[in-house]
Amino acid sequence: QVTGPSGDGTDAVVILEKTPFHEEKVLELLKKHTKLELQMRNDIYSMYHLYPPPELSEIKTTVVYPATEKHLQKYMRQDVHLVRETWEDYESITLPFIQSQSFSLQWVYNILEKKAEADRIVHENPDPSDGFVLVPDLKWNQSQLDDLYLIALVHRREVKSLRDLTAEHLPLLRNIWREGQEAIAKRFGVPGSRLRIYLHYLPSYYHLHVHFTALGYDAPGSSVERAHLLADVIDNLATDSVYYQKRALTVALRADDLLLKRFQEAGRV
Amino acid sequence: QVTGPSGDGTDAVVILEKTPFHEEKVLELLKKHTKLELQMRNDIYSMYHLYPPPELSEIKTTVVYPATEKHLQKYMRQDVHLVRETWEDYESITLPFIQSQSFSLQWVYNILEKKAEADRIVHENPDPSDGFVLVPDLKWNQSQLDDLYLIALVHRREVKSLRDLTAEHLPLLRNIWREGQEAIAKRFGVPGSRLRIYLHYLPSYYHLHVHFTALGYDAPGSSVERAHLLADVIDNLATDSVYYQKRALTVALRADDLLLKRFQEAGRV
Numbered sequence: 335q336v337t338g339p340s341g342d343g344t345d346a347v348v349i350l351e352k353t354p355f356h357e358e359k360v361l362e363l364l365k366k367h368t369k370l371e372l373q374m375r376n377d378i379y380s381m382y383h384l385y386p387p388p389e390l391s392e393i394k395t396t397v398v399y400p401a402t403e404k405h406l407q408k409y410m411r412q413d414v415h416l417v418r419e420t421w422e423d424y425e426s427i428t429l430p431f432i433q434s435q436s437f438s439l440q441w442v443y444n445i446l447e448k449k450a451e452a453d454r455i456v457h458e459n460p461d462p463s464d465g466f467v468l469v470p471d472l473k474w475n476q477s478q479l480d481d482l483y484l485i486a487l488v489h490r491r492e493v494k495s496l497r498d499l500t501a502e503h504l505p506l507l508r509n510i511w512r513e514g515q516e517a518i519a520k521r522f523g524v525p526g527s528r529l530r531i532y533l534h535y536l537p538s539y540y541h542l543h544v545h546f547t548a549l550g551y552d553a554p555g556s557s558v559e560r561a562h563l564l565a566d567v568i569d570n571l572a573t574d575s576v577y578y579q580k581r582a583l584t585v586a587l588r589a590d591d592l593l594l595k596r597f598q599e600a601g602r603v
Numbered sequence: 604q605v606t607g608p609s610g611d612g613t614d615a616v617v618i619l620e621k622t623p624f625h626e627e628k629v630l631e632l633l634k635k636h637t638k639l640e641l642q643m644r645n646d647i648y649s650m651y652h653l654y655p656p657p658e659l660s661e662i663k664t665t666v667v668y669p670a671t672e673k674h675l676q677k678y679m680r681q682d683v684h685l686v687r688e689t690w691e692d693y694e695s696i697t698l699p700f701i702q703s704q705s706f707s708l709q710w711v712y713n714i715l716e717k718k719a720e721a722d723r724i725v726h727e728n729p730d731p732s733d734g735f736v737l738v739p740d741l742k743w744n745q746s747q748l749d750d751l752y753l754i755a756l757v758h759r760r761e762v763k764s765l766r767d768l769t770a771e772h773l774p775l776l777r778n779i780w781r782e783g784q785e786a787i788a789k790r791f792g793v794p795g796s797r798l799r800i801y802l803h804y805l806p807s808y809y810h811l812h813v814h815f816t817a818l819g820y821d822a823p824g825s826s827v828e829r830a831h832l833l834a835d836v837i838d839n840l841a842t843d844s845v846y847y848q849k850r851a852l853t854v855a856l857r858a859d860d861l862l863l864k865r866f867q868e869a870g871r872v
Contacts, residue, residue, distance in 0.1 A: 350629065350653070352621040352660075360619065369657065370664070382664040384619070388638065388654035391662075395639070395651040414818050415796040418834055441646045450645040472650060475642070527684040527872065532827055549683050549828065549855070552821060558801055559818065561827035563853055565687055584832055586818070603796065 346399035347409050351473075353394050354480040363390050394475050404437065408538070412588035416559055417597050420582045424497055427596050428585075432494065432540055442487055442541045445469060456484060457517035464506040465489045468517055471545070473553075479524060482548040486510045493542040496535045496562060496583070501575035507568050510544050518546060532561040536585050536593075559586045615668035616678050622663050632659050681857040685828055686866050689851045693766055696865050697854075701763065701809055711756055711810045714738060725753060726786035733775040734758045737786055740814075742822075748793060751817040755779045762811040765804045765831060765852070770844035776837050779813050787815060801830040805854050805862075828855045 355363075363386055371383040398405050419428060444450035451469055459465035466486045470476050474483035488506060493499065499507075515526035530547045534555055537543065544564055547553040555561060570577040587594040597603045624632075632655055640652040667674050688697060713719035720738055728734035735755045739745055743752035757775060762768065768776075784795035799816045803824055806812065813833055816822040824830060839846040856863040866872045 348633070350624060350632070352624075355619060355621075363619070363662075364617070378667055378669060380666045380668075382666065384662040384664045385657035386660060386662055387657060388660075391655060391657075391660040393632075393653040393655055393660075395653040397649045397651065398647055399649070400647060413797065416798075416818065417796070441648065444645060451643070454643070472643075472648060475650070475652075527686070528682065530685075530826070530828055549685065550680075552826070556826050557799070557821070558825055558827050558830035558832055559799055563827055565851070565853060569851055582834070582838055584834060 344400040345406060346397055347401045347405050349394075349396040349398075349409065351394040351396075353392055353475060354478050356478055359390060366390065392475075392477075396472060407588075407590060410590075412590055414586045414588055415594060415603070417585050417587055417594065417603055418582050419585050421580050423597070423600075423602060424583075427600055427602070428536075428593065429497075431593050431596055437539055439539060439541050442539065442543075443491075445487060446489060456521050457513060459509055459513055460489070461509075462489050464509050466506070466510055466513075466544075468514055468546075479522060480548060481551045481553070482518075482522060482524060482529075482546070483551070483553060484514075484518065484546040486514050486544040486546065488542045491541065494540040495537050495542065496533050496567065496578050498542070499567065499571060499578050501571050504568065504571055507544075507564065507571070511564055511568065514544070514546055524548065530556055530561075531564045532556065533564065533567060534560050535562055535583055536560075536587075559584055613669035614675060615666060616670045616674050618663075618665040618667075618678065620663040620665075622661055628659060635659065681859055683855050683857055684863060684872070686854050686856060686863070686872055687851050688854050690849050692866070692869075692871060693852075696869055696871070697805075697862065698766075700862050700865055706808055708760075708808060708810050711808065711812075712760075714756060715758060725790050726782060728778055728782055729758070730778075731758050733778050735775070735779055735782075735813075737783055737815075748791060749817060750820045750822070751787075751791060751793060751798075751815070752820070752822060753783075753787065753815040755783050755813040755815065757811045760810065763809040764806050764811065765802055765836065765847050767811070768836065768840060768847050770840050773837065773840055776813075776833065776840070780833055780837065783813070783815055793817065799825055799830075800833045801825065802833065802836060803829050804831055804852050805829075805856075828853055 366387055369383075369385040373381040373383055441450065446467055454469050455467055456470065457468040466488045468484055468486050471483040471485045474481055490506070493503065511531065514531065515529065518529065519525055528549050530545075530549050530553070532545050533543075534545065545553070545555070547556060587597070594603065635656055638654045642650040642652055710719065715736055723738050724736055725739065726737040735757045737753055737755050740752040740754045743750055757779075759775070762772065780800065783800065784798065787798065788794055797818050799814075799818050799822070801814050802812075803814065814822070814824070816825060856866075863872065
């Protein structure tokens with residue numbers, strides 16, 4: 335049963351996503367469409383409705399079940415507001431808030447310990463301090479490269495986000511930068527120059543991870559108000575070890591986010 | 604016949620676009636899917652392939668026939684590559700390239716001198732050194748706020764891009780930051796916290812300008828590989844006046860861009 339709410343008080347989140355076209359199947363699509371309906375014609379331009387057979391129109395379906403209140407909130411559409419978080423804001427508002435939340439990181443530890451998705455690992459550097467695991471993100475079904483999306487999850491567990499990074503983490507970040515690109519080029523044939531490699535701030539979970547997405551893909555969260563290029567992060571830390579412990583950072587918060595409320599209560603918004 | 608090339612030397616452009624879900628049909632989709640295939644399961648998360656019936660998966664199809672060479676070129680996909688431009692690269696490759704090109708800025712000067720679009724000006728600070736003009740971008744038809752898009756064009760003419768900015772420009776940038784938000788709140792009722800305010804690097808024209816877009820709108824060029832938040836630019840310059848004359852910056856170049864060729868010739872890619 336994938337739809338909620340259910341009778342016993344548990345809900346599910348069901349995410350439906352249309353996937354990019356497979357280049358090699360486009361000809362088939364044009365031949366095997368069930369129906370092609372003319373909608374409009376003007377000079378050399380015409381528009382049609384095309385109704386493809388099921389096997390050529392997969393919908394990527396992700397289910398979170400049972401889903402907590404927080405999961406429901408995460409996927410509900412909401413206005414977003416930008417807040418400029420100083421380091422002092424981070425220490426007095428954001429950090430206490432993060433620590434008061436109990437978003438489980440079990441799924442991350444499952445991957446790091448090979449208890450789940452072990453067969454999906456694209457690359458691993460097993461070093462406990464400077465190593466990481468590279469896996470396809472759940473948002474990517476791996477059947478086309480257009481929306482390629484992988485995640486590097488670091489082995490060390492005490493780094494919550496960009497705000498914790500110092501020059502001490504440069505070897506780790508440089509490993510991710512170099513080995514991540516090499517592994518993706520080798521496995522998927524996509525060169526590093528065609529990848530957007532970045533961190534989120536705020537991240538959606540507080541175990542350091544780095545996003546690798548196809549440059550041509552408008553991945554959610556790749557906008558400037560949330561994404562930080564790994565190349566910039568490395569350069570910033572190499573210039574100033576405590577860059578992220580003094581710089582103001584922009585955070586995008588949904589209208590119903592409790593953290594936004596904390597900023598409002600503190601008179602910061 | 605919608606596919607080309609055809610025997611008589613004429614080609615067609617066929618554009619296939621998957622369309623957004625209709626909210627009222629989602630329930631039907633979940634009930635009437637032909638097949639639901641489990642792909643992966645980890646903890647509370649699972650992924651499926653869902654194959655919908657043709658009537659629930661329309662593909663918008665546009666045909667241009669016969670298509671000229673220009674039509675083909677316009678719709679041909681161009682890969683984009685990222686290049687990490689150091690300050691030395693800027694001086695030896697990018698700057699000479701920009702100077703060798705003759706992009707006309709006449710349309711910008713027309714706006715600044717009220718010879719065009721004068722009735723569209725939303726706000727002006729007339730100071731020749733620290734002033735600017737705020738106008739709706741041509742991409743925005745102003746009939747809804749969802750894709751709000753305005754541009755601040757500075758009055759001074761010698762600042763080409765982010766690379767030219769120093770602490771000397773802080774008063775100008777702070778005027779744009781403050782007055783731009785105030786003017787947009789007053790005219791359109793959109794508060795500053797709902798705006799993405801940023802510069803492009805590389806810009807598409809070399810007269811300093813700042814973009815204001817609705818936060819909920821995935822504006823083209825708002826991705827992290829091209830956009831720089833004005834708030835970050837101001838903080839960077841306040842910390843280090845010559846930040847943009849020493850930092851490496853990422854630039855996104857289409858495969859057919861002559862500048863990419865220059866980087867290749869210089870052995871930098």
